[in-house]
Every structure is written in C-alpha cells, then in structure tokens.
Amino acid sequence: MATLTWHGSSYPTQVLVLTGRSLRALLRTPALVFFSVLQPLIMLTLFSQIFGSITSTANFPPGMSYINFLLPAILVNTAMQSSLASGIGLVQDMSNGVLARFRSLPIRPSTVLLARNLSDAVRTGFQLVLMIAFGVLVFGFRPDGGVLGTLAALGLALVVGWALSWVFIAIAAWVRKAELMQTVGFLAMFPLMFASSAFVPVNGLPGWLQAIAKINPLTYAVDAARSLALAHPVTGVAGALVTSGVIAAIGAFFAVRGFRRPLSL
Amino acid sequence: MTELMIEAHDVSKKFGDVNALDGVSVTARKGSVLGLLGHNGAGKTTLVNLLTTMLPPSSGTAKVAGFDVVKQAHDVRSRIGLTGQFAAVDEQLSGHDNLVLIARLLGASRAQAHQRADDLLEQFDLTDAARRNAKTYSGGMRRRLDLAASLVGNPEVLFLDEPTTGLDPASRLAMWEIVEKLVADGTTVLLTTQYLDEADRLADSITVLSHGKVVASGTSAELKAQVGQRTVTVTLDSASEVDLALKAINGVGLTPVAEGLTLTTPVSGSRDLATVVRALDDNGLEAHEIGLKEPTLDDVYLTLAAN
Numbered sequence: 001m002a003t004l005t006w007h008g009s010s011y012p013t014q015v016l017v018l019t020g021r022s023l024r025a026l027l028r029t030p031a032l033v034f035f036s037v038l039q040p041l042i043m044l045t046l047f048s049q050i051f052g053s054i055t056s057t058a059n060f061p062p063g064m065s066y067i068n069f070l071l072p073a074i075l076v077n078t079a080m081q082s083s084l085a086s087g088i089g090l091v092q093d094m095s096n097g098v099l100a101r102f103r104s105l106p107i108r109p110s111t112v113l114l115a116r117n118l119s120d121a122v123r124t125g126f127q128l129v130l131m132i133a134f135g136v137l138v139f140g141f142r143p144d145g146g147v148l149g150t151l152a153a154l155g156l157a158l159v160v161g162w163a164l165s166w167v168f169i170a171i172a173a174w175v176r177k178a179e180l181m182q183t184v185g186f187l188a189m190f191p192l193m194f195a196s197s198a199f200v201p202v203n204g205l206p207g208w209l210q211a212i213a214k215i216n217p218l219t220y221a222v223d224a225a226r227s228l229a230l231a232h233p234v235t236g237v238a239g240a241l242v243t244s245g246v247i248a249a250i251g252a253f254f255a256v257r258g259f260r261r262p263l264s265l
Numbered sequence: 266m267t268e269l270m271i272e273a274h275d276v277s278k279k280f281g282d283v284n285a286l287d288g289v290s291v292t293a294r295k296g297s298v299l300g301l302l303g304h305n306g307a308g309k310t311t312l313v314n315l316l317t318t319m320l321p322p323s324s325g326t327a328k329v330a331g332f333d334v335v336k337q338a339h340d341v342r343s344r345i346g347l348t349g350q351f352a353a354v355d356e357q358l359s360g361h362d363n364l365v366l367i368a369r370l371l372g373a374s375r376a377q378a379h380q381r382a383d384d385l386l387e388q389f390d391l392t393d394a395a396r397r398n399a400k401t402y403s404g405g406m407r408r409r410l411d412l413a414a415s416l417v418g419n420p421e422v423l424f425l426d427e428p429t430t431g432l433d434p435a436s437r438l439a440m441w442e443i444v445e446k447l448v449a450d451g452t453t454v455l456l457t458t459q460y461l462d463e464a465d466r467l468a469d470s471i472t473v474l475s476h477g478k479v480v481a482s483g484t485s486a487e488l489k490a491q492v493g494q495r496t497v498t499v500t501l502d503s504a505s506e507v508d509l510a511l512k513a514i515n516g517v518g519l520t521p522v523a524e525g526l527t528l529t530t531p532v533s534g535s536r537d538l539a540t541v542v543r544a545l546d547d548n549g550l551e552a553h554e555i556g557l558k559e560p561t562l563d564d565v566y567l568t569l570a571a572n
Contacts, residue, residue: 006371006418007343017369025357028398098363101353101414104317106343107370262320 008106018115022089023122036085036123037130040078044071044131048139051199059204064230068143071135072153072225073198076218078131079124079161080193084185086120087168091178110256113173117165124161128154145231153229156240160221163244166251173258198222217243268295269328270422270453271316276325278311278477285311287477288325293422293453293470298444300468301457308477309457310350313426316455317347330421343371346415346423350430352407353414356400360391360410363399367417385413389443405436412443423447425456429463441466461561473565481565489560497541499528500554513548514541532557 009017026033052066061069093099093116102112132150135141143150168185175181195209196202196218202210213219220243224236271293278286286308293299301309314320316329318338326333332340347353354363361382368378386395389409394402399410408428415423425444429437444467448454458464464471465485472482481488499521501510507523514521514530517540521530530541538557545552 006368006373008339009370009372013372014370017366021355021358021366024362025355028357096356097351097353098355100349101347101367103319104342104345104347105367105370106339262314
C-alpha cells in the first residue's frame with residue numbers, strides 16, 4: 001500500500017469541497033429542488049392574481065402594475081424562506097451522521113457552517129433567477145429599473161437572505177431540532193410577511209398593522225429592493241446592506257459557538 | 266521499547282453529576298488491538314470520544330499517535346480513523362463521492378482522491394454500488410463504506426466503536442477479517458464491543474469497563490486466569506459409576522460436583538487433568554468423555570461487570 005501523507009487541507013479548500021458537497025447532494029435530490037422552487041412560484045402566482053385588484057385602491061401608487069410592485073417583495077420573501085431552509089438543512093446534516101465524521105477529520109468546524117451558508121446562497125440565487133424569469137415571461141413583469149435594477153434587487157434579496165441564513169444556522173446549531181425550527185420559523189415569518197410593505201402599500205394597512213409594519217425590518221428590505229427594481233429614488237439600500245452585515249456577523253459568531261458543542265449532547 | 270499509539274492517563278469525564286469515566290488509564294502498542302469490553306453505559310463510547318478529540322476530558326491526559334488529544338487535536342485528527350456505532354456516511358451522496366469528499370478534505374488532489382476512492386471501493390467490495398446513493402445501501406454495505414471512509418487517510422490509529430453491532434454473521438466475519446488485515450499492516454486499533462467472542466478473537470489486550478471504571482485488563486488468557494476457574498469435566502456412561510467416580514476424585518484431594526452423568530471438578534492447571542484420569546483409572550472407571558475446560562470471557566465479563 002502506498003504511504004500517503006494527507007494531514008489536512010487548507011481552509012479555502014475545505015469550504016470549497018464542503019460547498020460542493022452540499023450542492024451535489026441537492027442536485028442528487030431533484031424532488032427537493034423542484035419543491036424549493038414550486039413554493040415561491042405558487043406564492044407568486046396566487047398573490048399576483050388575488051391581490052391584483054388592489055392597484056385600483058387609493059393608497060396604491062398610480063400607474064403601477066401589481067406584478068411590478070409584487071415581484072421585488074417575492075424576491076426578498078423567497079430569500080427569507082430559503083434562509084430558514086438553510087438552518088433546517090444544518091439540523092438534517094447533524095442527524096445525517098456525516099457531520100460526526102467531519103468532527104473526527106482535521107478540518108475547522110466553521111468551514112462546515114460557511115459551506116452550508118454558501119451553498120444555500122447559490123440555491124437561493126437560482127430560485128430568485130427563476131422567479132424573475134417567471135415574472136417576466138408569464139406575468140408581464142416590466143420594471144422601470146430594467147435588467148440592472150432587477151439584478152440589483154436580486155442581489156439585495158440575496159444579501160438579506162444570506163444574513164438571515166446565518167441567524168437560522170445559529171439557531172440550528174443551538175436548538176438542533178428540525179420540526180421545532182420549522183414551526184417556530186413559520187410562526188415568526190408569516191406575520192412578518194404580511195405586516196409589512198410586501199403585498200400592499202403600508203398606508204393601506206389598518207393603523208395597528210401600520211405601526212408594526214413601520215418597525216418591521218422586512219418592510220425596509222422590501223422597500224429597498226423595490227426602489228432598485230422600479231428605479232425609484234433608491235431608499236434604504238445602504239441601511240439594508242449594513243443591517244444585513246451586522247446580523248450576519250452576530251449570527252455567524254453564535255453559530256460557530258453553538259456548533260462547537262459536542263454532537264451527542 | 267515499542268511505541269505507544271494510545272496512552273490515556275487517569276482520564277475522567279463528567280456529564281453533570283454523572284461520572285461517565287472515572288480515572289481510566291489504557292495503553293496500546295503500535296500494531297496492536299486494544300479491546301474495550303463493557304455493557305451499554307460502561308463508558309466505552311465516551312472514552313472513544315475523548316481519544317478522538319470529540320470531547321475534552323474533565324481531567325487526566327491522553328495521547329494518540331504521540332499527540333495530546335486536547336492541545337494537539339488537529340494532529341490527532343489527521344492520524345486517526347473513526348467508525349462509530351452508526352454509519353457516518355452522507356446518505357445523499359454516492360459511495361464514491363463519499364470517499365472522494367473525505368480524501369479531498371484530508372488534502373488529496375482531485376486525481377488522488379478519485380484513485381483512493383476507487384481502490385477502497387474495490388477493497389470493500391462496493392464497486393458495483395459505487396455510483397448509487399448511500400441511502401440505498403444495505404446495513405452491511407453502509408458499515409463497509411463507513412469503515413472505508415475512516416481508512417481514506419491511511420490512519421495510524423483506527424477507532425472502531427462496536428463495529429459489528431447489528432450485522433449479520435457473514436458481514437461480521439468479513440469485518441473481522443478486514444480488521445485483522447489492517448493490524449497485520451501495522452495499524453493500531455481500538456475496538457469497543459459487547460461481544461466477547463469479538464474481543465477474544467481480535468484483541469491483543471482487553472480492558473473491561475464498568476460504570477466508567479476499569480475493572481480488569483490484560484490479555485484474554487490473563488483475564489480468564491484471573492477470574493475464571495478451569496474445570497475438568499468427566500462424563501460417565503452409567504449412573505452407577507457416578508458415586509464411585511466422585512469418591513475416586515475426592516480421594517486425590519479434589520472436589521468434584523455431579524450433575525447427571527457429568528462431574529465437574531475445579532482445578533488449578535492442566536496437570537490436574539492427568540490426576541483425574543489416573544484416579545478414575547485406578548478405580549477401574551472409564552470416562553465416556555473427559556476434558557479440561559478453559560473459562561470463557563463470558564465468565565470474566567459476568568464476574569467483573571456484575572460488581
């Protein structure tokens with residue numbers, strides 16, 4: 001037998017190999033890819049049809065089509081949902097058994113988290129591109145911001161999702177229960193989604209919901225994405241990016257700490 | 266002096282108020298098999314977790330392949346392989362991709378990694394299933410893939426935590442042969458098991474754990490000598506001979522016990538076998554069957570672990 005002396009790889013190699021592993025696993029599970037795309041598509045279809053008549057109300061910006069209003073919000077929303085899936089993915093990894101092996105290898109635990117985060121960003125990017133394609137081809141999404149504005153909105157949604165993914169990865173690293181995360185995540189996101197500027201203009205909401213919407217960070221993320229896609233005066237993009245950066249840093253810090261705890265406890 | 270590949274010195278591990286390990290010391294020479302024997306909850310897996318750097322000890326020190334498991338964890342990890350009780354493979358990847366993944370993480374180039382994966386798949390008789398998702402593998406195949414994965418880096422020390430639990434007899438035997446081959450090639454193995462025959466067959470030295478403490482250690486033969494009693498068993502042809510035989514053996518200073526047609530006599534060594542044969546012969550008795558029975562590891566285990 002040849003004597004091999006592999007005593008560990010570099011940090012970037014570890015991240016790259018592990019990211020590749022997650023993406024490969026995703027590709028080998030086409031059903032998962034299908035449903036991860038189907039869910040936001042259903043949302044896009046339903047909401048664009050159900051809420052379409054809202055354009056005729058007084059609070060709606062005159063002359064704007066509902067799909068142009070809706071799609072940037074769908075992008076942010078999809079990225080947010082995807083970030084929850086990122087945390088759940090980590091919990092599943094932990095029960096998959098392969099993480100136990102990673103722990104006995106000469107690799108840094110943080111690379112596992114970073115890889116999870118990166119591969120999910122790739123997956124989210126794919127989802128978002130598909131949403132935009134559907135919006136343009138099926139629902140007549142024609143934003144004033146054009147291709148560049150739309151891509152900028154996509155990029156912003158991706159950054160928001162990426163930051164939230166760190167939060168859910170951190171929660172996953174501490175909680176380690178997929179069902180619990182799914183339930184709590186859904187309960188937290190559902191009201192956040194509606195008590196925001198995502199589907200109707202904020203001033204069309206009842207007073208108490210307006211109050212919530214105005215402190216809901218999602219409102220600001222959606223407004224920023226919308227301003228980019230629709231070529232409105234750009235509002236809150238820098239704020240959204242900085243906030244995302246801070247959230248990501250805090251999430252990553254706690255994620256690494258939580259993940260370091262032994263698996264079997 | 267032979268190089269020690271595993272050295273645990275007085276290690277303890279507390280989980281809250283529970284002493285999972287309480288002052289355990291073990292050693293294993295290069296190229297030997299150390300068997301850890303004990304029932305569920307005896308502390309076997311905890312000791313494996315400490316030695317594989319997965320858990321820090323509450324007190325005590327341990328070295329694996331010459332490196333401290335706490336201060337030089339990275340060095341330890343790059344020299345060990347671990348196969349746990351549950352197959353640690355990525356079920357969403359193929360067998361081949363699982364092995365390539367490990368090789369790449371260990372620092373192999375893409376080409377080396379594929380080569381190593383193919384070699385191991387062949388060695389473990391998994392070539393036909395190489396491109397299938399590990400999810401579709403049978404229990405025995407998963408264990409083989411898991412073991413292959415822990416061997417990707419040619420580890421100097423291999424930890425096998427109950428490697429054959431839940432395997433059918435044929436797969437068990439195959440696993441034993443693999444381990445024997447690895448040891449012949451110079452790998453040091455720490456094996457935990459609840460199966461006495463497994464420890465008896467594979468281990469050069471055995472440490473019996475109970476409630477987190479070492480209750481006995483030594484070679485299989487030493488343990489048996491330490492605890493178990495050798496016996497000479499004599500089976501006679503007819504019931505009428507039983508009383509005569511009892512008297513005859515009593516007459517040479519031994520204390521036989523009869524049960525049916527069989528007399529069991531505790532003895533101190535094989536010399537006593539001759540004594541019993543002579544005593545029977547002198548009294549005109551002929552045994553249907555006679556033999557010296559070594560104590561089994563079951564005797565050792567039951568006696569020690571029960572305390």
